[in-house]
Amino acid sequence: MSDTTQTGPTPASPAVGEATGKRGEMLAADGRPLKSSLNRALRRQKLRALGLIAPLLIFVLVTFIAPIADMLFRSVENDIVSNTLPGTVEELNDWDVATSETPDEAVYRALYYDLFLAAEAKEHTKLGSRLNYEKTGLSSLFRSSGRGLDDFGDDYLDQLEEIDERWAEGAFWYSLMTGSGEADESYLNGRVRTLERMTTENLPGDVGFAPSAEIAALLPETTHAYSDFASYTALVDGDVVAEEDPWESVYVGLMNDLQTADLAAYSGPEVDALRAAQAADIPLVSAKDFFAEEDEDWVDPSVWSTIQTYSPRYTPGYFLNSVDMQLTPEGMEMRPDNEQVYIKLFKRTMFMSLMITGSCILLGYPVAWLLANLPMRKANLLMILVLLPFWTSLLVRTSAWKVMLQQQGVINDVLVWLGMVDDMNRLVMINNQFGTIVAMTHILLPFMILPLYSVMQGIPPTYLRAAKSLGATNWTAFWRVYFPQSVPGIGAGSILVFILSIGYYITPEIVGGTTGTFISNRIAYHISSSLNWGLAAALGTILLGVVLLLYWAYDRIVGIDNVKLG
The missing domain is CATH 1.10.3720.10 (MetI-like)
Structure with a gap:
């Protein structure tokens, strides 16, 4: 049996070994693995194609997708009630519409302070227009009531001036509210955020005021109203808080606080004026009676049920109205036949x-x-x-x-x-x-x-x-x-x-x-x-x-x- 002769290179010849890597994978001309080079080339090709269509894609996103997304959001958005009447909405959580009775005094007080700030910011008419979609007549109710809010505090101011003329001076109030103790920055920051949500604007800047923690605990409603006044005066009007006379709502808050305030242990600035005002025993008018006198609709439970029903930030009410239904405190129901369109x-x-x-x-x-x-x-x-x-x-x-x-x-x-x-x-x-x-x-x-x-x-x-x-x-x-x-x-x-x-x-x-x-x-x-x-x-x-x-x-x-x- 004779040996066979073999011609040509063997399978392990150097000519073949130069085209493969250490692990046997194919290599490209630059020495990289062929698979990696192909993936890299495909990525470059996709990025090049994306760059070509990017202007059209951006145009479609801006002019088509974004408006549709905004439309979908607006169809459920409903934050105007909670942003404009935050205190009122919070107090209304404990009110049961099934009782067919009007809310208690705390709700009307919260409404007064919220509505006063909204009226100063010219936002109460927008709120009235929104609620008027659900109940006819609320637009005129909010508009007319916003014009008469000053009358509530004017009566208190006149009686306080007879006791001490300094009650009408901005510097006197600034001294009283800043006090002598530690300042409560968190309270003021909360009122600023409320103002920003109400006006839907970013309000940068320094208010130049912060109530003292002692005053905030002693006179909570006064601090609430004065902080609203200070925030709006400094951030919106651009005026110095200490030089401006306070709003009428501040006097309403003071009268309410003086009914229960314990001034015996307080020794801060203007304590004598506070004690004299408390000793004068000025007659207190309830906020509920004030609003009832302004417009009898404020003692209509259906008005408050509408505010309560549409107080959440998101609502299905718009979609229900689109199919001739309505959202009520009892749930969803069809609109009357004459309103189905x-x-x-x-x-x-x-x-x-x-x-x-x-x-x-x-x-x-x-x-x-x-x-x-x-x-x-x-x-x-x-x-x-x-x-x-x-x-x-x-x-x-x-x-x-x-x-x-x-x-x-x-x-x-x-x-x-x-x-x-x-x-x-x-x-x-x-x-x-x-x-x-x-x-x-x-x-x-x-x-x-x-x-x-x-x-x-x-x-x-x-x-x-x-x-x-x-x-x-x-x-x-x-x-x-x-x-x-x-x-x-x-x-x-x-x-x-x-x-x-x-x-x-x-x-x-x-x-x-x-x-x-x-x-x-x-x-x-x-x-x-x-x-x-x-x-x-x-x-x-x-x-x-x-x-x-x-x-x-x-x-x-x-x-x-x-x-x-x-």
């Missing part, structure tokens, strides 16, 4: 949007078929006519329909001239659903024609000729061969027209009257007129949810992959 508007919006979409399909399909099958020169001429409405203002087109459809308009005049309509019984085609459907069909028709034309242009005409050569009639060839291939264009056009029509508000506002308006008109009203942005956000969120639900249903039934624009 939004469900009807949602139904009308869905119905009319579907009618407009169907009208655009019926009118747009023949036009698109004509464009796709005519010679190029004629098709281009017709395409110019299709695109011509885009060169005309939407407002002009809508106003033109208002002129044409009115009872003394062009269409009625022609029908009367032809003898089809009696002059005394002209057709009512404006300020109703018919007018809205006609005007919006005209405006949205190009959005149906263009996708249909794009799809039909890609259907080979030989298919129809082949069907006819096999014995099919013109109708059978169209229905069995041509139409199924044009369905993706119908789907694309229907989605465009339906989504555009469901959010239209200019055309329905001009030609729709009271029966042809959409839910979008109500959203625009709450944004621009009633300023009820929370309800507008809730309505918009529901409308967005309905569109997404219909989109999902369309995808399940037809398949979004079958929708083509060309």
